[in-house]
C-alpha cells in the first residue's frame with residue numbers, strides 16, 4: 043500500500059488525484075502530520091508526502107532504520123512540479139514510484155541515485171543477494187574505472203556499463219556472478235588460477251569461456267562484490283515428522299560440501315504429498331525461498347541416477363529429491379544424499395541441480411513513430427535489454443533510450459527471418475534481448491517469425507504497441523467503430539489470389555478495411571484492384587481515410603471517398619482505411635456507427 047501525507051488543501055487534492063490514478067493508496071489524516079507519517083511508515087511499503095523535502099526529512103529522520111526495509115519515500119512540491127525520490131530509491135522502490143507519481147500528476151521525476159542518474163543498473167537492483175564491497179565496486183563503475191566481470195554463465199541482465207568487462211586488468215575491482223563459494227587462496231593461485239572442477243560433480247568439462255571464471259576469489263587482495271544468481275534447485279525428501287534441523291542441516295551441508303552458496307538457491311522442490319511437511323516448510327523458510335511441489339507421476343517420469351524402492355512405496359515415485367531437482371532440466375551437482383542422524387535411520391534426502399539461466403526475449407512494439415506513442419512498458423523493456431535487434435530505422439528511433447553498453451544488432455530491410463533467428467539465438471545463449479518493430483511487434487512484424495523459432499527454454503515477454511491502424515483511426519475520426527479487418531496488400535510473401543479472396547470476403551461481409559503495405563513503386567496495381575473489389579459492394583461516396591507517416595515529421599492525412607481517392611498519393615508509409623456501407627463523413631471526420639442505424 044502507498045501512504046499519502048498532505049498538509050495543505052492543494053496537497054490533499056493532489057493526493058486524491060494520485061490515489062485515483064494509482065489505486066492502493068491511503069491518505070493518512072492523524073492529528074498531526076508527524077503522527078500521520080509515523081503511522082503510514084509502519085503500515086505502508088511506500089509513502090508519498092505532499093510536503094517540502096526539508097519538512098519530510100525532519101519528520102522521517104527518527105523513523106529511518108535500514109535502506110533494505112525502510113519504505114521508499116517520494117516528495118511532491120506544493121505546485122506539483124516535481125516528484126522527488128527522497129529515500130529508498132532502489133530497495134524501497136522510490137525511484138520507480140517517483141516516475142509513476144510524476145506521470146500521474148504530470149510532474150518531473152527527480153532521481154538522485156547515481157546509478158539511475160547515469161543510466162547504469164545498480165548492482166543491488168538485480169534481485170540477487172550481494173556480498174562484499176558493493177559500494178566500492180559501484181563507485182568504481184560510476185567513476186568509469188575498469189571493473190572486471192567474472193561470471194559463471196551468461197545471465198539475462200540489462201546492459202552492463204561499458205567499463206565492466208571480462209578483460210579488465212586482474213587487479214581491478216571485480217564483480218563476480220557466481221553460485222559458488224570462494225575457495226581459500228592457495229599458494230599457486232595467480233591472477234588467472236585454473237578452475238577447479240570437483241564441484242561440478244564430475245559431469246563433463248567446462249567450455250573454455252567458463253574457464254576464465256575462477257572458483258577462487260582473491261577476496262583478500264581485490265575489491266570484490268559477489269552477486270548470487272538464483273541458479274540452484276534443491277530437491278528434498280523427508281519422512282513424515284522428520285525434525286526440521288535434520289532437513290535444514292542436510293541441505294546446508296550438501297551446499298557447503300559442494301562449495302555452493304545458499305543465497306543462490308532459487309527454491310526447494312519436493313513431491314505434492316509433502317507439501318505440508320513442517321520440516322520442509324521450515325527449511326524453505328530458513329533459506330528464504332519457496333517450497334515447490336510436483337505430482338508423483340511427474341517425478342516418476344524423470345530419469346535419475348539413484349532411484350530407490352522406498353519412496354516408490356511411500357509416495358509413488360522411485361525418486362523424490364533427485365527427480366524434483368532435475369524436473370525442468372539442469373546439471374546434477376549433488377546426487378542424492380541422505381541425512382546421517384546418530385543412532386537411527388535417515389529421515390531426509392537432498393539433491394542439488396544447477397539450472398542454466400533462461401534467456402529473455404522481449405517483443406517490443408515501438409508504435410507508429412512519435413516518442414509519446416511509445417508505451418512506458420516498451421521503454422522499460424528497452425532498458426531491460428542487453429541486446430536490441432531490429433531494422434536499422436527502428437533502432438535509430440529509440441537509440442537514445444538504451445542503456446550505455448547495450449549491444450545493437452541492426453539489419454536492413456528484407457532480413458526478417460535472419461533477424462528473428464538471431465534474436466532467438468541470443469536469448470537461447472542467456473541474454474536479455476529486445477526484438478523491436480514498428481506499431482505492434484505482432485502485427486505484420488517480427489513476433490511471428492521469432493516465436494516460430496523459439497523453444498520452451500527461453501522466457502518471452504510481449505509488449506503491445508500502438509498499431510498504424512489504431513493511430514490512423516484516431517487521426518481520421520472513428521472509422522473502426524464497428525467490425526473491421528486489416529489486410530496487407532504486399533504479395534511478396536502471400537500469393538495475390540489469397541489476398542484477393544480476403545478482400546472479396548471483407549467486401550461481401552461489409553467490414554471496414556485497413557490496408558497495410560498498400561502501394562510501392564514496384565507494386566502499384568494492387569491497391570486500385572482491391573478498391574475496385576470493395577466498390578462492387580459499396581457506393582462511390584463510401585468514406586476512405588488515408589494516413590501517411592503517422593506521428594512523424596511528414597505526417598498528413600485526408601478523408602476522401604472511394605470515387606475520389608487519388609491512389610498516387612499512397613505509398614508504403616501509408617495506411618488506407620475504407621469505410622463500410624454505414625460509414626459517413628461528419629464535419630470532415632470519418633465515422634463508422636457502432637450499430638447499423640445512425641442514432642437520430
Ligand code: SAH
Pocket residue numbers: 410411479480481482483484485486487508509510511557558559560589590591592593594614615616617
Ligand atoms: N507492425 C506494424 C505494421 C508493420 S507493416 C503495425 O503494427 O502497425 C508496415 C506497414 O505499416 C507500412 O507499409 C504501412 O502501411 C504501415 N505503417 C507503419 N507505420 C506507419 C506510420 N507511421 N504511418 C502510416 N502507416 C504506417
